[in-house]
Amino acid sequence: MLGIMCGRYTLTPAIDELLAALGLADLISDHEPRYNIAPSQQIPALRLDGEGRLLLDFFRWGLVPFWAKDPTIGNRMINARGETVAEKPSFRAAFRERRCLILSDGWYEWPKSKAGKQPTRITLASGEVFAFAGIWEQWRPKEETDDLRSSDRWSEEIRSCAIITSEPCDAIRAIHHRMPVVLKQEQWDAWLATGAAAGELLAMVGPYEGDDLITHAVSTLVNSPANDIAQCVLPL
DNA sequence: CCAGACGTTGTT
DNA sequence: GTCTGG
DNA sequence: CCAGACGTTGTT
DNA sequence: GTCTGG
Numbered sequence: 001m002l003g004i005m006c007g008r009y010t011l012t013p014a015i016d017e018l019l020a021a022l023g024l025a026d027l028i029s030d031h032e033p034r035y036n037i038a039p040s041q042q043i044p045a046l047r048l049d050g051e052g053r054l055l056l057d058f059f060r061w062g063l064v065p066f067w068a069k070d071p072t073i074g075n076r077m078i079n080a081r082g083e084t085v086a087e088k089p090s091f092r093a094a095f096r097e098r099r100c101l102i103l104s105d106g107w108y109e110w111p112k113s114k115a116g117k118q119p120t121r122i123t124l125a126s127g128e129v130f131a132f133a134g135i136w137e138q139w140r141p142k143e144e145t146d147d148l149r150s151s152d153r154w155s156e157e158i159r160s161c162a163i164i165t166s167e168p169c170d171a172i173r174a175i176h177h178r179m180p181v182v183l184k185q186e187q188w189d190a191w192l193a194t195g196a197a198a199g200e201l202l203a204m205v206g207p208y209e210g211d212d213l214i215t216h217a218v219s220t221l222v223n224s225p226a227n228d229i230a231q232c233v234l235p236l
Numbered sequence: 237c238c239a240g241a242c243g244t245t246g247t248t
Numbered sequence: 249g250t251c252t253g254g
Numbered sequence: 255c256c257a258g259a260c261g262t263t264g265t266t
Numbered sequence: 267g268t269c270t271g272g
Contacts, residue, residue: 007245007255038254038255061254065242067267075252077243078255089268090242110255117256165244178245223256225254 006079006163006180009037009107010233018129024056035232038225039078045134046101048192063162064139065090071139074160082166082181082205086198094135100161101131101188108222111175119222120175121233125212133181136161169207182208
């Protein structure tokens, strides 16, 4: 019931070459393929630092608003609707000032049929890496919550993110009524640009416009986030 | 004014 | 049924 | 997104 | 922190 649209995805290729092309080669020499990335996990994303330099950073998937008393709210904030992300109090500051690019080469949906739910993976036909349009936030425990601070769970700062969603494109409409905003590499600079006009950003926040998304059924092994294995992406 | 929500998708 | 954890 | 827990007091 | 509902 509190489930969301893009709630599971992959980042299977070695991305060293991609990062090298972006001038970030040194940052991720230890990247392991990920076949089943789930909310609450640490995920890699590109952002700009305070001086406008591109950076690969890690974020907890599930945005914890800076005002949150209980950071577990992040488990229910894994997506942000593109239609309202610029307005909602929980998201608009991040949309204005803290956008990021969440690297991916595919995501999962669980379309329902008479037979039940059929896990399905969506990728670009080329298999290339793209990015989900993302926003990120930084959360710190409040001073007065001494009890909670002493428990290790809430004592740390949390850097977290959410994936922006939109109406589906034609290729996706048959399996779900929402989809993540997919940005190809030529759009990345514009998405991260400091001070970008809201209108220009929102023009990128919509259904994927290409005709090169493909889908294929996969094993129910993917259902459990504990199964982060290559078999999750194998077409049935 | 204070209290309480602030979010998503999906289902009813 | 609803929430939390991954 | 799905899977799995969902509660208490008291004792270790 | 900021907005909505009462």
